[in-house]
Amino acid sequence: MTIKEAQENVDKWIKTYGVRYFNELTNMAILTEEVGELARIMSRKYGEQSFKEGENQDPAEEMADVLWVLICLANQTGVDLTDALKKSIEKKTQRDKERHINNQKLKH
DSSP states (O other), X not given: OOHHHHHHHXXXXXXHHSSSOOOHHHHHHHHHXXXXXXXXXXXXXXXXXXXXXXXXXXXXXXXXXXXXXXXHHHHHHTOOHHHHHHHHHHHHHHHHTTTTTTOGGGOO
């Protein structure tokens, strides 16, 4: 699935099953909540914390939830995520094309 297809699929789902998009501020709060749930899993799986009994341990599920809400926000605000990501890659390439290669902290 392309990013464009993902945006179209989410929009179709919202219009078919979701009644309507939550407003942008609600979705921003939901995005923050989903990122927090992903952070909890990451801190327990890769950090020093341990999981509680019955706690979700699947980062893929939370990453998909983050992506879902981000796509909702993009759709609501007219952002073409494919175009935005291409521009972000170009910006990072121009800005950082030598910075990381020359970073002694990244060399093992």
